[in-house]
Amino acid sequence: MAGRKEMEAKGEEELGEVRRLEGGGHLWKASLVLLEFLDKKEKGNFKGKKLLELGAGEGVLAEALSKMGAKVTATERGGGGGCLDRLKMKADMACAAGLSMKAVELEWGERGWELSELKSHVETFDYVILSELFYDQESHEDLLWTLLRVTVPGSIVYSVFCDRPFSFMFFALLHDTGEFDVEEIPEAEVDKLGMSEEAQIHLHKIVRR
Helix, strand or coil, X not given: CCCHHHHHHHHHHHCCCXXXXXXXXEEEHHHHHHHHHHHHHCHHHCCCCEEEEEXXXXXXXXXXXXXXXXXXXXXXXXXXXXXXXXXXXXXXXXXXXXXXXXXXXXCCCHHHHHHCHHHHCCCCCCEEEEECCCCCHHHHHHHHXXXXXXXXXXXXXXXXXXXXCCCCHHHHHHHHHCCEEEEECCHHHCCCCCCCXXXXXXXXXXXXX
């Protein structure tokens, strides 16, 4: 009998949410939906701007944003699976190609911040990217702590996710801080790139007050 993770992955593939990558990793297609939107709406604004991606995975989105001229810091937690190693390899290749992209290990929350090289980061980020990060309610408070730490008034956060149980609880926490203005992008402006109609995708622009 298939384990829970295998069953979940099968369901995600049936909804067209996951693309398998060479080397054993995977890409949430919602990242490509966000990338398509940003390419149309923000492309000219990224040049020279400092951009942070939390939970960057294999770095597909981070690399694409660096090609738009952003100075990208892509973060991912350590541990098994080799995801962070592959992210670092992609960052190295991007830099060799003349792009501005670096990969940094980061666990969300105060403790993870203290252990990361970002602890000494004194610059502010103009943009922060959150792609498919709200699936685990237990991580929401640590994610919010990190988001508050890396943003300042005027920072722009773009979020995309496919709706799952408790996903919107993160936005309840976000609201309670009183620190952010949240705008959901109308469905008519979002190209789902062939994903199943059953995959309820949500894209938000969040601005730090």
